[in-house]
Amino acid sequence: MTRLPLLPRLARLPRLARLPRLARPATALAAGAALGMLAAGPASAADPTVTDPHVVAHFDFGAGETPENIALEPDGSADITLAYAHEVVRVDHHGDREPVAELPPVANPQTPNIGAAIATGIARAHDGTLYVAYATGTEETGIWRIATDGALEQIAHLPADGLPNGIALDERCGVLYVADSARGVVWRVPVNGDEPTVWASGPALEPSADLPFGANGLKIHDGAVWVSNTAASALLRIPVGPGPDHAAGPIETRATGLVGIDDFAFTGHSDTVLAALVLDSELELVRPDGSHKTVLTAADGLSNPTSVAVHAKKVYVTSAGYFVPNPDPNLLLARISKNKL
Structure with missing residues (x-):
């Protein structure tokens, strides 16, 4: 069985030291909105509800089968990266799995903050290309x-001292957006093999001295790239500008206090988000005003959740088991619905 490095610097840090509170950036929202983001608000009748959580597949932690990210097939099957096994597998609703691909082994990996080679973000094109x-x-x-x-x-080489993590595909423009957790930037990567460029950068995306994981999860939504920053416990929005270069607009902080935020997913057309809080084994519902509440916990089967996806009326959550005494890497499904106003 393979012994995993398991992000040793992060695992050893005391909770408060490893997840400092976010300093308010110069580009923060108006004071009234910022106050709403700093504390969990009351439940709203319009909140989506998450019910019937159940684990459909378990993975082998000792073999490096630590689920990291999800892309969904049209039939609802999940394409999942297994970080330390550097594999992609496809898991259906019943938990049956099949191999998709294995990334090439690396003789002497030197991944920042980790040391091992890891498969991280995944995105799917309409034709099935991953x-x-x-x-x-x-x-x-x-x-x-x-x-x-x-x-x-x-198709793209990125700096060896970076840690490409969450990715999202803009098929219309033929580019991928890539969050780099070590460098604290967002890359724009043409899928045709042209040179990647840094699309967004700044303190809001960067890691901290105590927690060397900055920009992490990434999604494209409603004309913007949304990014989580684990070190800052924050959810960010970066507008995509017009014109051929689609330059990044000012970085907006949309929610704070999301301790240990990893990947996230939108519940629908609104800005409501479900976020994986990896350290506390929680799934957090984040409202458009930045307030948030916990909707799933370890009691529901979460074991250091790393990513979230939503398809029709289903929520998918992967857990890697990185920091718990008895790791249970798994895929959990739940039902999502809307309350009536």
């Missing part, structure tokens, strides 16, 4: 494409 972020600390660091016939190709 894109996977791979962090190795070597020239293999970057974005890899998995064709529908299983062919594997590195």
Whole structure:
């Protein structure tokens, strides 16, 4: 059985030291909105409800099968990256799984903050092509494409001292947006193999001295790139500008106090989010005004959740089991619905 590095610096930090409160940035929202973001608000009749959580698949922690990110197939099957096994597997509603691809092994990985080679973010194109972020600390660091016939190709090299993490695909523009947790930036990566560029940067995306994981999860939603910053316990929104270069607009802080936020997903067309809080094994519902509440916990089956996806009336949550005494890496499904006003 493989012994995992398990992010040792993060695991050893006391909770308060490893997750400092976010200092209010110069680009913060108006005072009234900011106050609403700093504390959990009361439940709203319009809040989506998350019910019937149940684990449909378990993974082998000792073999490096630590689920990290999800992309959904049209039939609701989940394509999941297994970080330390650097594999992609497909899991259906019944928990049955099949292999999709394995990223190439790296002889001497030097991934920042981790040391091991890990598969992180995943995105799916409409034709079934998959894109996977791979962090190795070597020239293999970057974005890899998995064709529908299983062919594997590195389409972008990213700096070896970076840690590409969450990714999202803009098919209309032919680019991927990639959160870099070590460098604290967002990359714009053309899928045609052209040179990646730093699209967004700044203190709001950066890691901290105590917690070396900044920009983490990433989604495209309603004309903007949304990014979680684990070190800052924050959810950010970056408008995508007009014109051929689609430049990044000012970074907006949309929610704070999300201790240990990893990946997240939108529940629908609104700005309501479900966020995985990896350290406390919680799923948090974040409202458009920035207030938030816990909707699932370890008692429901979460074991250091890393990513969230929503499809029709289902919520998918992967858990990696990184920091708990008895890790249970798994895929959990739940039902999501809207309350009537």
